[in-house]
Amino acid sequence: MPSLWPQVEPLLAQVTKPARYIGGELGSQVTEHDPAAVSWLLVYPDTYEIGLPNQGLQILYEILNERDDAVAERSYAPWVDMEAAMRSAGVPLFSLENHLPARTFDILAFNLSAELVYTNVLNLIDLAGVPVHGAARSADDPIVIAGGHCAFNPEPLSAFVDCFVLGDGEEVVGEINQVVAQQKPDGQASTLDDPGGHGSREGLLRALARIQGVYVPSCYEAHYQPSAADPGAGGEPAPASTPEPFRLSVTAARFPETPDRVEKRTIADLGRWPYPKQQLVPLIEVVHDRLNVELFRGCTRGCRFCQAGMITRPVRERPADQVRTMVRSGLARTGYDDVALTSLSSADYSGIEDTVSSIIDDPSCSGQVSVSLPSLRVDAFTVGTAAQIQRVRRTGLTFAPEGGTWRMRQVINKLIREEDLYAAVDAAFSQGWKRVKLYFLIGLPTETDDDTLGIVDLAKQCVAIGRRYHKGVTVTASVGGFVPKVQTPFQWFGQNTIEELTRKVHLVRDAARPVRGLTIRWHDPKATAAEGIVSRGDRRMGPVIEQVWRNGGTFQEWSEHFDLQLWTDALADHGMSLEDTVYRHRTEDEVLPWDHLSAGLHRDFLWQDWLDALATHGLEDCRWTPCYDCGACTGFGVEHVVASAVPPAGGSQGTGQDLSAGGQVPVQFLTTAPSGAVPASVPEEQVAVRVGEGGG
């Protein structure tokens, strides 16, 4: 396959940041393509700087390239200047390693980590020279796959993406690879029954649909019927193109062998997957430009607005020894002097202080390595942790109370008390920090103006605490509009209107104005609305996304390119409205477009949690308290894998509830076996403990 580099090179003198398109990163794997191997192009549908650090993409890149029957390269969305240069020179989307045309790969695999990149997905498929509609693709075209958090509501992209992967990708990419390899014209003849005929596209997709965690939208049919609000119309299922007020009645499998409900994939033991082993080190500066080591996956704090916490359950910690090994070898390999210990709530990692200090004290780090902990819970952030992470270099500190009042935080189940926040902020300021960032959401269910203004009260108090230690402290409160996400208890909630969010932003801004040292930042309520359009849309949202793209709406995550008018015009042209798709509360009996897909959470658990939210009732973290039977552990035969039977940092978790009450809980002890050891291989050392009876 000829490289496109001779055509790409002359374009680079005309564009900004040309090094985005050259490849050559440390860790980049430039291999020749074996025609029998399945070739994957892993595409991140945003700029190189945003996409390169993505750990999910890097993990799959390595796992695939380790296989004999697979080869993987990478691509990112070219910035608008490069795209224009490519289109005018007739250069298609290409890979960074060998600069091969995207269309020559067997699989184009997209990472979907945000809704507003959907138009970029369409643009990149088109730039690859592949038909944008799945139905128009031939056997010669690549299979278009997408995974990542947004895959839990894939319906808006169902016309454009051939199959979606739900959940952890580590195991399932190998299974997909095998099925595709068997059906390659030059691969081994298929031993599967092949309903669509050997080698046909439909046959391949149907074979893929039989893999657990793989959702092939063309194997399912969405039926619609008039909504209850529109009595009198007949009960006949309507075709998919019918506009509102028709509601989804069912999304049904079209073939006997396809499952009625697609379950997500979950890897049981993170210790078996110490990836990335060779994290990519880019030549240019990117976001999160540092070594990243994943501490654990999953989170059971149960914040009701948080899709990541809901869909990645249960908690699976990486053994501390493996974390240390990955940090040590990663720093030596990359030359980075900054490591982030990542997870959804890093201070919750068992023995976090020991882990951090062992990294900083490691003589091979020459005392120059700084550690950052993204996603810090304030109730688990102590002076000890603060003291550890500031020893080399003070990176920014961000806390996310999310809600301005205790009542609000009970509704969203972020059970941190004001005292917890003040103690954390006090710890930070006392250890020399002068700037602290706070994240809040507005537009949450049941929110009153008292709750909104509570944001300013909290932030004001933080400034006052800082003043005890330093004169020139600044507190920045970032205020984002809440977008209800699928597979969460808030999936039924009608999002706040643009006008309401704008009013709340102004409330906060005006109340904060007289406070010296307090800065308010906010997310554009219009972008929040656009995100809401796609986040809970059904298949009828496909034409809307396509129209926004055709009218030039790429890079909608970028404020300089975002244009709400494109979205509202497209909605109106297809007979839909913000009122119905975004602002409307869903009812318990409404069939949701993602009901045939499962993140392991029982629908009745989510509904009960929604009712609890409306009743201002918070739930304890289930790692150390009784099981609420959300379904995530029991459904997959996986339990929370935590090294410590006691909650971190004192463990009130902010509720002041008595933790001694509790029953048998699924807590697994990690052994102190050497790094990389599999706890499952030493079952005799797994102990179920009773919380309240001590740490065993």
Next chain:
Amino acid sequence: MRIRFRFAKLGKVRFTSQRDVARMWERALRRAGLPLAYTEGFSPRPQLSFGLALPTGCESQAEYLDVALDEARAEEMAIEVASLPALLTPLLPEGVDVEEAVPVSRGSGSLQQLVTSCSWTMCFSGVSKDELRRQVEALLAAGTVPIVRERKGRLEHDDLRPSVLALAVTDDPAAVGGPRSDTAPSVGVVAELATQPRGVRPIELVHGLVAVSGNPPFDPSDGQAADGDRTAGVPVLDRACRTQQWIERDGIREEPLRRRVIPAEANRATHALVRAS
């Protein structure tokens, strides 16, 4: 202890910026386990000092970097400076090759202050050799060469002429790295451009050639318009490579690090050079 390195930046990696090069060096030096001296303060950084920034997209056979090492630890580790190029090159991206490393005394001044001019080879398409030769002669004969250059987002009028110390069309395309593609015929130029009071970029030389050619002048706000505009007679800069940096002291011109062997190409390029002032 201060060590001066000379390195080349060739091929795809030329599309990285000077800032990117600084960061790749920091990582390589840490990977090599060298005892770097760090700045004081809340956010300690290794003490690296680069010479004149190389414009993004240009190649170079003569980049320089001074690195400060922690005296005590360097002594303890018995660092052998001559072995550093072979140690560091594999730790740097492809195309960044370390050619020389020599200890320099601390008081010898920064590269930024010392270097007075740079030699360049450039490769043009979109213009015939005769036309380019005519433009070069016109530029050398001109008293002033008005150009507009962009500095930190603002356009400034400037006279290019005093900065062009030497300029000649070369008959040997190999001397300038050859044409970029087989289809576009290309012409080579060798130049020496002053760096004081401020450096001249190759693209600004192109603007100067256009200014004396009788063609309508460039509007630098179009960005690198040279590449988009293919009107006959307008040179399009395909490749530029810095071949030498020069320090001039008491009438003697020398490179920041003496070369042990002068490469044949550089030799030839020097012969082709016509002193213009």
